[in-house]
Amino acid sequence: MFAAPNQFLARKTIPVAPTAVEYLVVAGGGGGGRGYGGGGGAGGYRTASGFAVASGTPITVTVGAGGAGSTNNADRGTNGSNSVFGSITSTGGGGAGSVSNNDGGNGGSGGGVGDGRSSNTAGSGNTPTTSPSQGNNGGTGSASNGGGGQGGGGGGAGAVGGNATSSAAGNGGAGVASSISGSSVTYAGGGGGGPSQLGSNTAGTGGAGGGGNGQLNSTGSAGTANLGGGGGGGGAGNTIYSGGSGGSGVVIIRYADTFAAATATTGSPTITVAGGYRVYTWTASGSITI
Numbered sequence: 001m002f003a004a005p006n007q008f009l010a011r012k013t014i015p016v017a018p019t020a021v022e023y024l025v026v027a028g029g030g031g032g033g034r035g036y037g038g039g040g041g042a043g044g045y046r047t048a049s050g051f052a053v054a055s056g057t058p059i060t061v062t063v064g065a066g067g068a069g070s071t072n073n074a075d076r077g078t079n080g081s082n083s084v085f086g087s088i089t090s091t092g093g094g095g096a097g098s099v100s101n102n103d104g105g106n107g108g109s110g111g112g113v114g115d116g117r118s119s120n121t122a123g124s125g126n127t128p129t130t131s132p133s134q135g136n137n138g139g140t141g142s143a144s145n146g147g148g149g150q151g152g153g154g155g156g157a158g159a160v161g162g163n164a165t166s167s168a169a170g171n172g173g174a175g176v177a178s179s180i181s182g183s184s185v186t187y188a189g190g191g192g193g194g195p196s197q198l199g200s201n202t203a204g205t206g207g208a209g210g211g212g213n214g215q216l217n218s219t220g221s222a223g224t225a226n227l228g229g230g231g232g233g234g235g236a237g238n239t240i241y242s243g244g245s246g247g248s249g250v251v252i253i254r255y256a257d258t259f260a261a262a263t264a265t266t267g268s269p270t271i272t273v274a275g276g277y278r279v280y281t282w283t284a285s286g287s288i289t290i
Helices: none
Strands: 020-026 045-052 059-062 083-085 088-090 176-178 185-187 250-256 264-266 270-274 277-282 286-289
Touching: 020 083, 020 088, 045 088, 083 250
Parallel strands: none
Antiparallel strands: 020 045, 020 250, 059 083, 059 286, 083 088, 176 185, 250 277, 264 286, 270 277
């Protein structure tokens, strides 16, 4: 008998490259303010599906660093750095106001006001404007119970920064949860404001999503790395404390695992295949070729 014809042999399916991916791009958070300091604004948060990709064409990935907390009364906290995936840019969070430079900085989310004894302006979020919005405004300051001022909270991706009261600095605005990595993680929370040490006052807490806490008798807490949280504000009274640094950002993409793996990556992304997706997570800048 003759062997079976070739057309009866099993055929191997060769995966093809995807034509679109889902992304999450979170920028670095802004630094907290020094002395009655405001909380730093969270890094801009952008996510969507259907981002078109071309096979064989490298796509640039930039992971933004967090901004430095203010160490000088006359300086605001530094804005965070932008994160980028191809044509998508998330804007770094706004630095927070300090004891002698009070206005919050504009950014993905805005920085909070420092030292609320005078009329100051909170930082604006979603700057430059994108749709949907990248983040929210920072909070305002307030004159303190016992003298001095209270810092406003930094804006978060999901909520505005809290306004200070006479007895408490403002809390940081909450971030937004995403399951693009395969589990639910909250990103881009605003930093809590720093209070006055003069009188019985309370520091602001950082927003969910990596926002640093404000501190009464120490330097503001840093935002959490790779969540894009804003830095917490430092307190002031007999001693003046610096703001905390903002947390660095992150870039994550995913697509169905029925498509082929990327042909090349740089920046050492973490690669997982689970739940029906291929997931690439960058905590340092690099690139991907699909």
